[in-house]
Amino acid sequence: MDLLAASGLVKSFGGIKAVDNAEITVAPGSITGLIGPNGAGKTTLFNLLSNFIRPDKGRVIFDGEPIQELQSHKIAQQGMVRTFQVARTLSRLSVMENMLLAAQSQIGENFWQVQLQPYLIKKQERQLQQQAMLLLESVGLAHMAYEYAGALSGGQRKLLEMARALMTKPKLILLDEPAAGVNPTLINQICDRIQTWNREGMTFLIIEHNMDVIMSLCDRVWVLAEGRNLAVGTPSEIQNNPEVLTAYLGQ
Template sequence: MTLLAVENLSKSFGGLMAVNEVSFDVEEGSIVGLIGPNGAGKTTVFNLITGNYQPNTGTVLFDGLNLVGKPTHTIVERGIARTFQTIRLFQNMSVLENVLAGCHCRMKAGSISAMLRTPAQRREEKDAMRHALAELEFVGLVHEWQNKAKNLSYGNQRLLEIARALATKPKLIVLDEPAGGMNDQETQDLIRLIRAIQERGITVLLIEHDMGLVMRVCSSLIVLEHGAKIAAGSPAEIQANPRVIEAYLGVDSE
């Protein structure tokens, strides 16, 4: 079943076509990689899917709903969570508080009951705490729960962003360069984590420059260059595609 269908998506910034008529599908339960040289438009595609930018044309069908024009909080509630290429954490808050911020989108108690601290609200807070700790355990950071986010290593900050995204209970998680700044060991652990996310039934769409990681974890790849999709297929097909090799090596086609 197709979980996400991106159709003819375009986005320009001034005269620059950052994303040009891009279409692709993401099957439920798959791990799909979006790759391409720097400036190809990968992060912009993510920003269009997650409602951070509005496209000039095109649709983003997710679970039967067109997300175009929907605010980011609605998109999160519908089941898409993301991490950022440039880490965005509440640096001065604790690791646990950062994950609780993700849990909040699923909490029902309104501001009145929050002020009155009703039993229902206390129960919800306790559940959120348990859930946040479980996500920290899942990414291997539970021992750091009291530490401030800014005190974590770069690799662990990336894991914390993943835990926060998982805390929103997504159907689809989109990861923008999750291995960026990670050492070899951390990257190996990340590969295991991405597979474990898939085993939970969560679909994964990721941007990544580490080709070793991409080739090992992704079931299919989409390649962008200068805003346009130039290829799509299995990792083996993409590795053997002359157009892709050219894009990466910067060989002139003439």
């Protein structure tokens, strides 16, 4: 059974059909790619899958449950998290605080819990800090942990967002252009990390324009053009598909 399966998704903005009867599936344990020319509807499809935008039509099943009626934070609690094409970090908080906020729902939010179990809460906070530090190390940001997030470059913010998404130990993580604005050395490091996290059991759906990243990471690649499914296959099938080539050249 697929971990994520969406079908018949439609979303119009005014006269533009940004997503036009699209489908996508993600197998558990896979690294699945989503590619397509600029404006193809990839980010909109992510927004529909995670219900940041409500679809006009369509159905999304995650981990065996229909989720298209759920609010996006509920979807995140069920284990599907996403990052944004333009990273959404809180500039006036430290990098570490950004990380800990992701885990907020797990600690210190309940008054009685705070009153009754201060020792447990402290212990949990320490564990979360350690977990945050390990994740920051893995994306090359440990040395920035106590700087303001506002001091990070665009690429570093993307890395922080990815690390933050992993704080909640999701089943599926949707990455919108993780390599955009990131320097080549770090891109290689990120790809290695994604593969390690994948071996540890995490499933990925990745939008990316960097074809080297897509080709080296993905088991399966979906191609979207003008809001519609154009092709799906292995990276080499997609690379050799003349229709895909035409869609890219036509942009």
